[in-house]
Amino acid sequence: MKPEDAARLLQAYADGELDPAASLEMEAALAASPALRAALERTRAMSAAIREKADYHAAPAGLAARIGRSLPDRPARRTSRWIFAAAAAGIAALALVPFLIRPVAQDRLAEELIASHGRATVGQRMMDVASSDLHTVKPWLSARLPYSPPVVDLAAKGFPLAGGRVDYIDGKPVAVLVYMRRKHTIEAFVWPEDSGRAVWQTRTGLNIQSFAAEGMRYWLVSDLAAEELREFAALLRASTS
Amino acid sequence: MADRRARFEQLVLPHLDAAYNLARWLTRNDHDAEDVVQDAMLRAYRFCDALRGEARPWLLAIVRNTCFTWLRANRPADLAGAAEDLAEAASPAEGPEALAARELDRRLLNEAIAALPAQFREVLVLRELEDLAYKDIARVVDAPIGTVMSRLSRARRLLADSMRVITRASRPRIHE
Numbered sequence: 001m002k003p004e005d006a007a008r009l010l011q012a013y014a015d016g017e018l019d020p021a022a023s024l025e026m027e028a029a030l031a032a033s034p035a036l037r038a039a040l041e042r043t044r045a046m047s048a049a050i051r052e053k054a055d056y057h058a059a060p061a062g063l064a065a066r067i068g069r070s071l072p073d074r075p076a077r078r079t080s081r082w083i084f085a086a087a088a089a090g091i092a093a094l095a096l097v098p099f100l101i102r103p104v105a106q107d108r109l110a111e112e113l114i115a116s117h118g119r120a121t122v123g124q125r126m127m128d129v130a131s132s133d134l135h136t137v138k139p140w141l142s143a144r145l146p147y148s149p150p151v152v153d154l155a156a157k158g159f160p161l162a163g164g165r166v167d168y169i170d171g172k173p174v175a176v177l178v179y180m181r182r183k184h185t186i187e188a189f190v191w192p193e194d195s196g197r198a199v200w201q202t203r204t205g206l207n208i209q210s211f212a213a214e215g216m217r218y219w220l221v222s223d224l225a226a227e228e229l230r231e232f233a234a235l236l237r238a239s240t241s
Numbered sequence: 242m243a244d245r246r247a248r249f250e251q252l253v254l255p256h257l258d259a260a261y262n263l264a265r266w267l268t269r270n271d272h273d274a275e276d277v278v279q280d281a282m283l284r285a286y287r288f289c290d291a292l293r294g295e296a297r298p299w300l301l302a303i304v305r306n307t308c309f310t311w312l313r314a315n316r317p318a319d320l321a322g323a324a325e326d327l328a329e330a331a332s333p334a335e336g337p338e339a340l341a342a343r344e345l346d347r348r349l350l351n352e353a354i355a356a357l358p359a360q361f362r363e364v365l366v367l368r369e370l371e372d373l374a375y376k377d378i379a380r381v382v383d384a385p386i387g388t389v390m391s392r393l394s395r396a397r398r399l400l401a402d403s404m405r406v407i408t409r410a411s412r413p414r415i416h417e
Contacts, residue, residue, distance in 0.1 A: 008394075010394075011390070011393060011394040011397065012375070012390055015368065015375070015393075017374070017375050017390075042401065043397065046397055046400065046401055047369060047397075049345050049350060050350070050354070050365070050369040050370070050400075051369050051370070053345060053347045053350050053351070054350060054351055054354055054366075054369065054370060055351055056258075056262055056370055057261055057262045057265035057266065057271075057274070058258045058261065058262065059257045059258050059260070059261035059278070060261075060271070060275065063257065063261065063275060063278065063279075064254060064257055066279065067254070067257070067278075067279055067282045067283075068250075068254075070279060070282075070283060071246065071249070071283070071286055072283075072286075108251065112251060112255070115255065116255070119255075167255075168254055168255050168257060169255075170250075170251075171250040171251075171254065
């Protein structure tokens with residue numbers, strides 16, 4: 001690799017954007033040039049400083065709701081009139097719908113949770129409030145949500161609380177509590193909901209578990225082994241009720 | 242229509258933070274960012290049926306275009322920046338006092354990013370804060386990957402230069 005090419009492609013290398021062949025050439029060029037190595041260090045340091053220190057401007061609370069209200073076709077408006085006329089004919093069919101769509105809806109929800117988990121892990125934005133103190137995490141979440149999620153610390157049982165964030169799931173903002181188990185993270189998505197069945201799934205290396213307790217629906221997403229996640233679910237359930 | 246709304250809520254709305262972050266960095270103002278994002282989300286909703294592939298770059302491209310349209314109409318001076326084809330400085334003058342990036346002051350760094358010309362600021366934000374791949378950045382800013390690469394490297398160089406100047410200027414002067 002010519003020196004001018006190496007200088008030009010250095011940032012792409014630092015960003016992990018070179019193909020394997022070019023990366024090898026770059027590594028040879030780096031081995032031969034202390035100046036190039038110093039430049040790589042500077043690039044990496046600058047990149048790390050920006051990621052760590054530049055402001056990430058998350059959308060203000062309430063913006064999602066305002067956008068939702070501004071969309072042109074709110075379903076309720078159009079359905080309210082004719083739904084009564086159609087009621088007699090359709091009610092029997094409609095009554096079946098929840099049973100028919102539930103698995104699909106639940107699948108979709110699981111997809112969303114996995115996507116949220118993935119974004120948080122990859123983007124390293126797992127927690128907007130990083131604290132093991134439930135008296136910090138709970139008020140932070142309550143201030144940003146229309147409900148107050150139960151927050152418990154399970155450090156004594158080997159699952160310390162690490163923090164929380166607010167995410168957008170199924171069209172509404174929800175609380176996400178982040179717990180640790182050794183090097184693994186467990187994300188607990190929590191929102192108010194009374195009913196629903198317990199669900200257990202495994203997908204793409206992640207375990208997902210859901211249960212309802214004390215008027216709240218919990219969805220747990222983790223790369224933790226199934227058994228340990230079950231143990232965590234049982235502890236969480238016991239401590240919130 | 243209900244389908245479209247569901248699709249929008251599942252695929253597009255989860256990227257609201259990314260949309261806002263980009264708009265906020267481009268408009269440099271909360272109030273304007275909110276207006277632009279609302280407008281962009283409405284557009285995204287209208288074109289939601291045409292969404293193929295990943296939603297985040299798709300949405301960010303809409304947000305970015307809405308931002309630029311808005312800036313052109315309301316604050317054209319913000320878009321006058323460094324000319325695209327300014328020859329890149331062959332080798333940045335990195336003295337022995339090379340930047341200790343770890344010690345950079347948070348506020349000064351944010352100000353320096355905000356002061357970058359828009360076309361450099363946006364690639365930097367998309368790369369470092371949204372962690373987009375070059376091909377996705379290219380899609381958002383509607384430019385070839387080669388252009389993304391050179392803008393990004395120029396953005397980092399400009400930022401390093403301005404931080405060096407700021408750091409030097411803010412150092413206490415003992416001999417005065």
